[in-house]
Amino acid sequence: MTSLPYTTDVRPDTGLTNPKLGIWLFLASEVMLFGSLFSAYVLLRTGDPLWPDQSAVLNVPLATLNTIVLISSSITMVLAWEALKMRRIERYRLYMGLTLLLGAGFLLVKAIEYGDKFSHGLMPSTNNFLGLYFTMTGLHALHVLAGMVVNAYLLGPGVRMWQAEPERFTNRVEVAGIYWHFVDLIWIFLFPVLYLL
Amino acid sequence: MSPDTAPHVRRYVVVFGALLALTLTTVTISYLRLPSAPTVALGLTIAAAKAALVAMFFMHLKGERPMVCWPLALTAFLFAALFAFILWTEADHIVLTTTYHLPPTN
Numbered sequence: 001m002t003s004l005p006y007t008t009d010v011r012p013d014t015g016l017t018n019p020k021l022g023i024w025l026f027l028a029s030e031v032m033l034f035g036s037l038f039s040a041y042v043l044l045r046t047g048d049p050l051w052p053d054q055s056a057v058l059n060v061p062l063a064t065l066n067t068i069v070l071i072s073s074s075i076t077m078v079l080a081w082e083a084l085k086m087r088r089i090e091r092y093r094l095y096m097g098l099t100l101l102l103g104a105g106f107l108l109v110k111a112i113e114y115g116d117k118f119s120h121g122l123m124p125s126t127n128n129f130l131g132l133y134f135t136m137t138g139l140h141a142l143h144v145l146a147g148m149v150v151n152a153y154l155l156g157p158g159v160r161m162w163q164a165e166p167e168r169f170t171n172r173v174e175v176a177g178i179y180w181h182f183v184d185l186i187w188i189f190l191f192p193v194l195y196l197l
Numbered sequence: 198m199s200p201d202t203a204p205h206v207r208r209y210v211v212v213f214g215a216l217l218a219l220t221l222t223t224v225t226i227s228y229l230r231l232p233s234a235p236t237v238a239l240g241l242t243i244a245a246a247k248a249a250l251v252a253m254f255f256m257h258l259k260g261e262r263p264m265v266c267w268p269l270a271l272t273a274f275l276f277a278a279l280f281a282f283i284l285w286t287e288a289d290h291i292v293l294t295t296t297y298h299l300p301p302t303n
Binding site: 014015016020021024025028031032035036038039042043046047055060064067068071072074075077078079082177178181182184185188189191192193195196197 | 252
């Protein structure tokens with residue numbers, strides 16, 4: 001029935017389903033992507049005696065709210081997967097819907113932040129700090145958006161798979177969840193590095 | 198897939214509480230305006246603790262197969278090497294000014 005092998009059964013050699021191994025290898029590459037930007041931050045900040053007071057430029061309370069929003073979306077995402085494991089589809093819909101809502105809230109706050117910076121003439125080209133800030137949070141926001149597209153599919157047309165292949169669908173949601181937690185994890189580092197230090 | 202996963206749900210809520218507490222702690226510490234070195238050390242330690250909680254419990258890395266853990270260990274090593282080279286490059290003239298007295302940009 002399935003077109004791809006080992007979506008519900010584990011491979012004998014790896015002991016994992018293919019999607020599970022695949023998402024982790026993908027996340028390993030993402031670590032290096034964001035890692036390169038974090039190391040650029042370290043390189044540019046060390047040795048710069050005129051680095052601006054980050055918490056004076058950026059809005060710390062708003063970003064703290066955003067951190068709580070994203071962490072909350074991580075827990076609703078994992079509760080959505082747990083609901084599928086308990087075969088409670090309506091509960092899944094509720095939690096996945098909440099995850100999407102919280103993700104949208106995060107992006108809305110970021111849009112407000114960016115708009116506020118631009119209205120004060122603070123652009124990526126203004127200085128190294130702002131260049132890094134917009135690049136790193138912008139790339140992160142794109143990752144949030146991509147995750148929301150996947151989650152919206154899994155809440156919308158994708159949920160049809162629950163009828164015919166519930167275990168395969170549950171594994172899909174688990175894998176999407178692992179990606180979503182990673183996006184939260186990146187923000188857990190972005191927030192202190194760009195706003196608090 | 199057994200239906201009694203309620204204990205797992207309780208664990209997630211506990212982890213969520215811990216993440217909230219650590220978030221508020223890290224923000225509070227930043228308002229103390231400590232010198233740069235302890236600020237960086239504390240901030241990154243708390244971030245690492247939060248990341249470990251998310252990875253272990255939300256991403257189910259705790260008890261995951263070696264086939265997942267070993268590539269991640271390699272990634273962590275390469276990531277550390279990247280940072281080590283950056284810091285080694287700048288080691289003779291690292292400046293980490295406490296910038297609180299400087300005005301905001303432009």
